[in-house]
Amino acid sequence: MKRRAALVMAVAMLVGCQREQRDLRLDPPVAAALDQVAPTANGIGGAPPDVYVALGGPYESNAYNLGEGKRLYTWFNCKGCHADGGGASGPALMDGWWRYGADPVSLFVSLRDGRPNGMPAYRDKLTTEQIWQLVGYVQTIGMASATTAAPSRNDEMQSRPAENRAPAAADLPTPPSR
Amino acid sequence: MALWAALFLAVGGAGRAEDAPGRAPAAAITPETVRGLRLVSTFRTGNPQAHVASPQVAGDRLLVFTPFPHTLFALKVEAGHLRVDWTFRPDGNRMVEGVACCGLGLPGPAVAGDRLLLNTLDGHTIALDAATGRPLWDVPSAAVPRGETLASAPLVAGDRVIVGTAGDDFGIRGRVAALEAGSGRPLWTRFSTGSDQDVGIGPGFAPFYDRDLGRDAGVTSWPPGGWERGGGSVSGTLLHDPELGLVFHGTGRPAPINPDQRPGGNRWSSGLFARDAATGAARWFYQLASHDLHGVSGTGPLLMTDRDWKGVRRKLLIHVGLSGYVYVLDRVTGEVLSAEPFVPVNASRGVDLATGALLRSDNKTTRIGTMTRDVCPSLTGPVTPGGAALSPETGLLYIATSRLCMDIEPRPATYMQGTPFTGANLRAKRPPNGSLGALVAWDLAAGKPAWTIQEDLPVLGGPLPLPGGVVFYGTYDGYLKAVGARDGRVLWQEKLASGIVAAPTFFTAPDGAQYVSVLAGQGGALGPSAGLEVDARDATAARGLGNVLRGVPPPEDGGGALYLFALP
Numbered sequence A: 001m002k003r004r005a006a007l008v009m010a011v012a013m014l015v016g017c018q019r020e021q022r023d024l025r026l027d028p029p030v031a032a033a034l035d036q037v038a039p040t041a042n043g044i045g046g047a048p049p050d051v052y053v054a055l056g057g058p059y060e061s062n063a064y065n066l067g068e069g070k071r072l073y074t075w076f077n078c079k080g081c082h083a084d085g086g087g088a089s090g091p092a093l094m095d096g097w098w099r100y101g102a103d104p105v106s107l108f109v110s111l112r113d114g115r116p117n118g119m120p121a122y123r124d125k126l127t128t129e130q131i132w133q134l135v136g137y138v139q140t141i142g143m144a145s146a147t148t149a150a151p152s153r154n155d156e157m158q159s160r161p162a163e164n165r166a167p168a169a170a171d172l173p174t175p176p177s178r
Numbered sequence B: 001m002a003l004w005a006a007l008f009l010a011v012g013g014a015g016r017a018e019d020a021p022g023r024a025p026a027a028a029i030t031p032e033t034v035r036g037l038r039l040v041s042t043f044r045t046g047n048p049q050a051h052v053a054s055p056q057v058a059g060d061r062l063l064v065f066t067p068f069p070h071t072l073f074a075l076k077v078e079a080g081h082l083r084v085d086w087t088f089r090p091d092g093n094r095m096v097e098g099v100a101c102c103g104l105g106l107p108g109p110a111v112a113g114d115r116l117l118l119n120t121l122d123g124h125t126i127a128l129d130a131a132t133g134r135p136l137w138d139v140p141s142a143a144v145p146r147g148e149t150l151a152s153a154p155l156v157a158g159d160r161v162i163v164g165t166a167g168d169d170f171g172i173r174g175r176v177a178a179l180e181a182g183s184g185r186p187l188w189t190r191f192s193t194g195s196d197q198d199v200g201i202g203p204g205f206a207p208f209y210d211r212d213l214g215r216d217a218g219v220t221s222w223p224p225g226g227w228e229r230g231g232g233s234v235s236g237t238l239l240h241d242p243e244l245g246l247v248f249h250g251t252g253r254p255a256p257i258n259p260d261q262r263p264g265g266n267r268w269s270s271g272l273f274a275r276d277a278a279t280g281a282a283r284w285f286y287q288l289a290s291h292d293l294h295g296v297s298g299t300g301p302l303l304m305t306d307r308d309w310k311g312v313r314r315k316l317l318i319h320v321g322l323s324g325y326v327y328v329l330d331r332v333t334g335e336v337l338s339a340e341p342f343v344p345v346n347a348s349r350g351v352d353l354a355t356g357a358l359l360r361s362d363n364k365t366t367r368i369g370t371m372t373r374d375v376c377p378s379l380t381g382p383v384t385p386g387g388a389a390l391s392p393e394t395g396l397l398y399i400a401t402s403r404l405c406m407d408i409e410p411r412p413a414t415y416m417q418g419t420p421f422t423g424a425n426l427r428a429k430r431p432p433n434g435s436l437g438a439l440v441a442w443d444l445a446a447g448k449p450a451w452t453i454q455e456d457l458p459v460l461g462g463p464l465p466l467p468g469g470v471v472f473y474g475t476y477d478g479y480l481k482a483v484g485a486r487d488g489r490v491l492w493q494e495k496l497a498s499g500i501v502a503a504p505t506f507f508t509a510p511d512g513a514q515y516v517s518v519l520a521g522q523g524g525a526l527g528p529s530a531g532l533e534v535d536a537r538d539a540t541a542a543r544g545l546g547n548v549l550r551g552v553p554p555p556e557d558g559g560g561a562l563y564l565f566a567l568p
Helices: A002-019 A028-034 A050-054 A063-075 A078-082 A104-113 A128-141 B002-010
Strands: B038-044 B056-058 B061-065 B072-078 B081-088 B110-112 B115-119 B124-129 B135-140 B155-157 B160-164 B175-180 B186-191 B238-241 B246-251 B271-276 B282-287 B302-309 B312-320 B325-330 B336-341 B348-351 B358-360 B372-375 B388-390 B397-402 B405-410 B424-429 B437-443 B448-455 B461-466 B470-474 B479-484 B490-495 B505-508 B514-520 B561-566
Touching: A028 A050, A028 A128, A063 A078, A063 A128, A104 A128, B038 B072, B038 B081, B056 B110, B056 B505, B110 B155, B124 B160, B155 B238, B160 B238, B160 B246, B238 B302, B246 B302, B302 B388, B312 B388, B312 B397, B325 B348, B336 B348, B388 B461, B397 B461, B397 B470, B437 B470, B461 B505, B470 B514
Parallel strands: none
Antiparallel strands: B038 B561, B056 B061, B061 B072, B072 B081, B110 B115, B115 B124, B124 B135, B155 B160, B160 B175, B175 B186, B238 B246, B246 B271, B271 B282, B302 B312, B312 B325, B325 B336, B348 B358, B372 B405, B388 B397, B397 B437, B405 B424, B437 B448, B461 B470, B470 B479, B479 B490, B505 B514, B514 B561
16 A cells, blocks of 8 residues: 555656756757747748747746746846836837737747847847747737746736736736735 | 027027026917917827927927937928928937837937037937038937937037937946037047046035045945946936036936945936036036935936025026925035925935935835835936926926826846846836826925916926916826916916927017917827837836826827917
8 A cells, every 4th residue: 555655656756757847958959959940031920940849839838937937037127128018118018919920939039139129139148948938928928818827926016917817918907006 | 699598498498597688579478368379280290209309499490309210300480381491310220219218209409500409319419500401410429239328409518519328227327528519529528427537526626515525436436347337327408507617417316226236325326517518527516315216316407597595696506306306506516505395205304405415214215125115206207307497587487297106126137238227116106195297386485386287197298488477388188288377377278189298389480470389299108208019007117107197098199290379
């Protein structure tokens, strides 16, 4: 009986490990492959890298990656220009309106290469994986449908409907500001 | 000379002297006649952003300067109709749109005889032939990749042009420079932080208060290297007193906003400088806030007037401060004679006139990782650089105010060139009582309002006092209003297509006809503090304005339109 319980636990742990397996650093070949987006000529839309598909789009659906994206969003000063998605010198990211497309490839290119009307290129500041984590997070800001994963809770100033309260684009009651 | 003075009046604060001789006679517009004002002509600029530059008068032309990407229109008024005489469209660096903290507009050109001197958002200072709009020279004054922009008009001081850079939100090192007016050749540059030599502090420096002394304080009052990205922008009004040979300017708040990253007095940020116009050497300095916690910043309006002050004739400098106080200083010595609140203030308890120190409120200090609630005024500022004007007839100071408070939560900021170096979550709040905006008629001697007109929304469009006893201003919900200069009685109003965020302008055509012109064009839902694509469900949008302006319906068409009104 005891042994069986131990076995069940071991299996459960293994499965758990597999679910949340995280590398400290991406394999260099994987990282390089993740950079191989094929945007269309105007930099809007296009094909994601094969490896992105093979990995199962891990940046949109994994809470750890979304949480990292949220952290990077503050650390790399996105917040100063886009606020919590409501916009300032940069456009709003939560209004459901995109200048360059809402798909992961457009967002990836927006972040990696910058955009001509004031979006700085983050190519030299972030790793490919970090850019993908941000892409995943940015998608949750402007999300029009609920997903199963959400970034970590906001411990700072509450500013807008939380990411896990999708659809954010719908007219949700605004958070209390007291 | 008459022309000059009229032009000065229109520059939105720059060089505005109450007793400038020969001010254009506009006495025809009085509390009795103003009711007859009617619309005679309109002109659309075609730019959808917030139009914060007041129309300006240059000879027989009316200048309209659009937000970035800029167009400068020179219009002529012929028999009540507006006609485009010439246009000037400088090439623009579109990357500037990311680093323009507070909208894409800035005040229009300074007028110097047959020349115009223009600052562009993306950092050019350009001299133009006023008759044709042909550029004469074009020099770089701010570096966009470093987060620098230009946010104020150049100041003409004799044969020099003075230009200051903006960008406190991007961790710039604020500076002011003088160019030769004829050629654009650089004459001197002085910084707001760094060594005494860089700042222009030498033997002639004599601040009124001892606390503003200290060798190389622009380095030693910062953590190592902090001064190199310490803000102190010169983005507000520049003022010239030819008699004293001085140029006055404020310095912006220290960067980042998070105070725990910059222990020390953060000299020479958040203060006022008087500099020798010829050399840029500092004559005096007054720090409005040492180790500024709340964005006190010295970039509010500056005006000058000579008056009897407590029985003594004094040369006064008026500073309408972002700390919420109207400061009256002696502009020869830098002594603060009075500092009284014109909006709700609780971040501080007043100014100690003996030491010059701002007395902070213990319960409103800010600290990293801590939210301080309901701090008044808000960091977005209670007044814009062009938001105050003196009337020689009434002696009153008219101020267009935003009555906002804030919740502020400092967080760590990382310096990355060309990205924001702020480190604070901000959310604007309503004041404890009263409305979000007001037109205040301030009695300088009494240190309190003579009268106040409450407005539901922040007032960013004005004021324009005229000698006939009428003050014009525009509201965020799109009304141009004329009120009695002595009593604040509303005499006349007209609804325009969009919110007004620039002061109206008075204009006399060559045929003697008198006009009041105003630009409507608030831009997006949150006005000049953000672009068109804002979503006010985010309380922190547009530096926290989302939280209080959330319910305001966006204009149907927020783009720029000039309206010309005349008496029959």
